[in-house]
Each structure stands twice: as structure tokens, then as C-alpha cells.
Amino acid sequence: MEVYLKVYIPACYKPVLGGEREILYSSSMKRDRTTDLNNLKMLFSSQLGYDLENPINAGHPFYENYQKLLKTGLSDTEHNSIMLFSLFGIIQYLEAFTDATELKFWINRLTKNTKSVGLYGDVFELYIQWTLIEKKINFLKNERPDFIISFESSKVFIECTSAQFELDKIPDEKQVFRKLKSTIKKKFQEKYINLATALFIDVTNLLYHLPSLNSQILRKALESVEKDLKKNSANTITLPGSVTFLIFEFVENKTRYHFSCNILGNFTRHDVDPYLKAFLEKNFIKGIEKKNLISPKFHH
Numbered sequence: 001m002e003v004y005l006k007v008y009i010p011a012c013y014k015p016v017l018g019g020e021r022e023i024l025y026s027s028s029m030k031r032d033r034t035t036d037l038n039n040l041k042m043l044f045s046s047q048l049g050y051d052l053e054n055p056i057n058a059g060h061p062f063y064e065n066y067q068k069l070l071k072t073g074l075s076d077t078e079h080n081s082i083m084l085f086s087l088f089g090i091i092q093y094l095e096a097f098t099d100a101t102e103l104k105f106w107i108n109r110l111t112k113n114t115k116s117v118g119l120y121g122d123v124f125e126l127y128i129q130w131t132l133i134e135k136k137i138n139f140l141k142n143e144r145p146d147f148i149i150s151f152e153s154s155k156v157f158i159e160c161t162s163a164q165f166e167l168d169k170i171p172d173e174k175q176v177f178r179k180l181k182s183t184i185k186k187k188f189q190e191k192y193i194n195l196a197t198a199l200f201i202d203v204t205n206l207l208y209h210l211p212s213l214n215s216q217i218l219r220k221a222l223e224s225v226e227k228d229l230k231k232n233s234a235n236t237i238t239l240p241g242s243v244t245f246l247i248f249e250f251v252e253n254k255t256r257y258h259f260s261c262n263i264l265g266n267f268t269r270h271d272v273d274p275y276l277k278a279f280l281e282k283n284f285i286k287g288i289e290k291k292n293l294i295s296p297k298f299h300h
Contacts, residue, residue: 198241
């Protein structure tokens, strides 16, 4: 991995939600497709115990992404997105782990998850954990919710989820809105959610299918879900203190690649736990949403 980092990523990722993670390269830097692929195979084999070329792995997103790389070249935007974000990016995240047990857990989780929806949901959670590590935030990895964070004299929580379709699905606008609502509704009924919990939802896939997706539509979905749940007194309603919708962007020009995780919409309740509000404002949200979003070119 050291060779790859020194040769191909001379600048560090910036672990900031709402900011950019950049991979910079100069026009004079020579990249070789064969070397890239060999490095990729070596890293997946040595660090994940995963064979990108073995047909037994057919159907797994790692294997399928590698097959796409074999059919494309360095001048292809999708090639660079898959190479540097979907595959090398995962190696980058895992390198931040110092706990061997936690690292083994993530490797097993990523390699065993053969469904694209499940895997990309895992990668989003992994990205959030990597961000917490890089920002030196004191946290405990948990299951429900995903992260328990010690902040000042209290504890706050982060729960991660993704709203997305299988990659071969082409949904219409109504289906996108229903998917968005169903994702929110599921979390609004989890008993471990409370006003000290921040719910992070990756909606990159939905924005890909519906470029007009914006904060107004997101607010409408939130209000609709809460209204629907309250119609039936038998429903369990557990509202988070804050809901943040996030999207990943990949931008390429002649001198650099941009990988940005940006806020499409953030909604914080008036009765949010004050420690959660302070934590988010200090580390993630800052009350700013990116105004000029670039619609994702790919499913994820």
C-alpha cells in the first residue's frame, strides 16, 4: 500500500463531511493501467484475503467492479471512479484501523456481503467510522445505534443507513420517493433511536435516479413519514434529534480528482439533545449545505 500511496495519492484524503476528499495528481505524473490493476489485486489479496480474479467471487460487487476495470481505460471517468473510490478507497479506510478485532470484523463483513445494496450500505458506515477515526473523535463502535460518542460530559449517537436500489433497477420518481420514505420510516420505529441520535442517510443512489432530489423533497418525505406514523396510535415512533442526508460526488478534471461527501439536507429538531446539536455543529454540520451539487454519474 505504501507504493500506491506515494505514487498515486500524493495528497491525503480530507475526512470532513460537507468537504472534499481529494486525490491530486499532476499532468506529468504517469499512471500505468497494468500497474494499477496489479497493485489493486495485490492489496485485496494481502489485506482482505480476497481474489479479484477468481470466478468463484462472481456476483460480488468487488469482483464485478474489477471486471469493469478490465474493459475500460485510464481516460474513462467510470474507470477512475471505480478504481480510486469503490476499490482503493476501501483499502484506504481500513488502513486507519489499529484494533485487529475491529479490522477483522470489517474485512469479513465486506467480503461476505454479496449484494450491492448491502455492500454499499456497509461502505457508507465504514466511511463514517473512518471519518470519526481521522477526526480523532472518541467513540465506541456499536450495533444499535452504530456509534456511541463521548462528547463533553454526555453521550451522543450516530446511526447510519442508505437508501438505494439494486444496480439493475431503474426506478421512476414515485418509486424513488417511496424508497426514501420507507428508509426513514424503518429508522423512525427503532427503539434505540432518540433525541441524542443523529441519523445519517446516504442518498447518492436516489440522487442518481432523481437529479431533482433536493432539501424540499427530503423535508416533505420526513413530514410525510411522521404524519403517517402518528395516524396509528399502535405505531412506535422514536424520532432522532437530527437527520442528515448525504451524497458522494466524484469530479474529474485535468489536474485532480475530487471525492466529496456533501450534505444534501440537514434537519434538526427544535427539541434536539443540546449535546448532539453542539457535537454536530463542531464536527460535521456547521449549518451549511452545499448549494451546487453535481448529480452522481454512476449508481454509487
